Amino acid sequence: MRVHFIAIGGSIMHNLAISLKQKGYNVSGSDDGIYEPALSNLKEFDLLPEEMGWNPDIITKDINAVILGMHAKKDNPELVKAKQLGLNIYSFPEYVYSQTKNKQRIVVAGSHGKTTVSSMIIHVLKYWNIDCDYLVGASLKGVDRPVKITEKAPVIILEGDEYLSSPLDPQPKFLHYHQHIGIITGIAWDHINVYPTYEGYEQQFEEFIKNSPKGGALIYSSDDKPLKKLVKRTPVSGDVDVIPYDKIKSKVKDGKTIITAGSVNTETIVFGDHNLQNMSAAMEVCKRLNVSRDEFIEAIATFEGAALRMQLLKDSGTTKIFRDFAHAPSKVKATVHALAKQYKEKVVACLELHTFSSLTDSFLSEYSKTLKEADIPLVYFNPKVVENKGLKTITKEDVYKAFDQKNVEVFTNEKELEERLLSIDWSKRNLLLMSSGRFNQLPLDELVEKIG
Missing domain, CATH: 3.90.190.20 (Mur ligase, C-terminal domain)
Incomplete structure (x- = not known):
């Protein structure tokens, strides 16, 4: 399988490229500027382009998939050549879905907290040696790369961004993943260059809710009033399990946060009401993956947070x-x-x-x-x-x-x-x-x- 990345230097793009190379694919890429840490990461895996810039001559008929990053423009010469040759062109979320159709897909969406919730779920599953793939937007202690896509893992944790998928695809990234279990952490207007009104922004989450599949689950923050109203008025299939969550029970003593929800009081490293809510969301997901409440609390006590999150x-x-x-x-x-x-x-x-x-x-x-x-x-x-x-x-x-x-x-x-x-x-x-x-x-x- 030969795959070419246009704008390989992006945070997710370069990590996806590394994951595919580790999977045994023939991977190449280009960009007009690559910065740290992508520069060193790509160099380590022999994926750094020999020259910066766009070169349509490297786009050939034997490429099975072209993955287009947000940094590229619609008139990118490599993209133009790929279209002329009739190659398969994907945004990265489209391609990720094509690689994960046979997995249980857990998609964490929301205006805030999605990286942390995704990281918490991954941490707990790894703690209990439950195999999973993942795609998150930050580094996590104990995890080599923020993107892992293998053949054998039965489940994948996907951080679901509401931003555009690619210069050719204005659909939010999270709609491409077709979740089995969907989580929404909250809604607060953002990305006004794409969604100039709150109503337009909120509509993307409405579509996410509507995409809840039969027999699937929708887990949402009941503490977020706009989200609570949206869930209530948005129709889903009758057999979708709709699960509200609030912050996990805890107390603060001498500058330490202690979870009191389990059979044993347990001190945690991360703190704050927003993180206690994130824990609760992650726990609801882990329950559906056969991790008990006490098992979850034991594991989450060792969670140190995602990079640049408090x-x-x-x-x-x-x-x-x-x-x-x-x-x-x-x-x-x-x-x-x-x-x-x-x-x-x-x-x-x-x-x-x-x-x-x-x-x-x-x-x-x-x-x-x-x-x-x-x-x-x-x-x-x-x-x-x-x-x-x-x-x-x-x-x-x-x-x-x-x-x-x-x-x-x-x-x-x-x-x-x-x-x-x-x-x-x-x-x-x-x-x-x-x-x-x-x-x-x-x-x-x-x-x-x-x-x-």
Whole structure:
């Protein structure tokens, strides 16, 4: 089987390419720019293109499948050649489905928490030596790669993204997976470049619910009011098992979260209401895979979290520094709340606005009071990123008004942000760094050492 990836450097794309090579396929790929960690990963498996750029001459009739990444454009010369030759062209979710038709497919969808829920399920199954394949959007301790697709595993855990599948396919990725068990963690408007209205965004999840198959299951957060209403009004087959979940029972004592839902009280590593809800969702899935409640709790106690999901960077004894991928309003609010509730120390929350949605002036008001539980709330954005995304210019005053908190400080220069962070008295304060980027050129590693 020969497979070619157009835009192989993407996070999922390059890991899927590695998985297929490990499966014995003949894999090639191209891209006009590949960065770490994809660069080193592809080099390790001898999949790094010899030259950067697009070369239609490498597209030949013997290619069985062309997998098209989101980074490629509709007029990509390799894509044009593939069409001319009549080759089979797939988005990566389409191709993943073609490889997993004979497996039980568990798809985790939602505006937040889907990476963590997927990772929790994988962790528990691996803990009990239950073979599974998976596709998730982050690194996980104890797992070599975030994508694994084999012939023998009977089940696959798929993180289901609501974003477009490819430049040729506007359908959300999660609709291609055709779930047997579907999970929705919550709905909060995002990706406004694709879904300019909340109604259009919500409609994608409505379609996901409608796709619940006969004899399948739909597991959803009952704590999310918009989602609860959507599930109630969306018709599904009468034999679909519709299962609501809330956060797993627990208590916080001396800065430790202890699960009280099992036969034995069990301390966990991850914390926060949103993670307790994520645990509950994962537990409902694992029950259907013959993992008991007590077995689940024993396993989840050893779960350290997915990369950049409330990741502890340093603990000096008086100050803890966390890094989190949170960027959408609902994620930001939940993450700050988790840290404020878990520890007695005050929270310094530092958020970078980096995504298309977060830098759009009409969307900024969604961040209103999301940092209210932070003792010192800091917000950074780079005006050059706004310009590069072709967005309307926003000012520091626009951001300040949108967050609707008198104590919010807004920065457009990372040097000034660094100086502000270093000026803070860090005794009895914890730092939370939230971004899907890297605060431009801010030397995070050095900053962590100086603060800690």
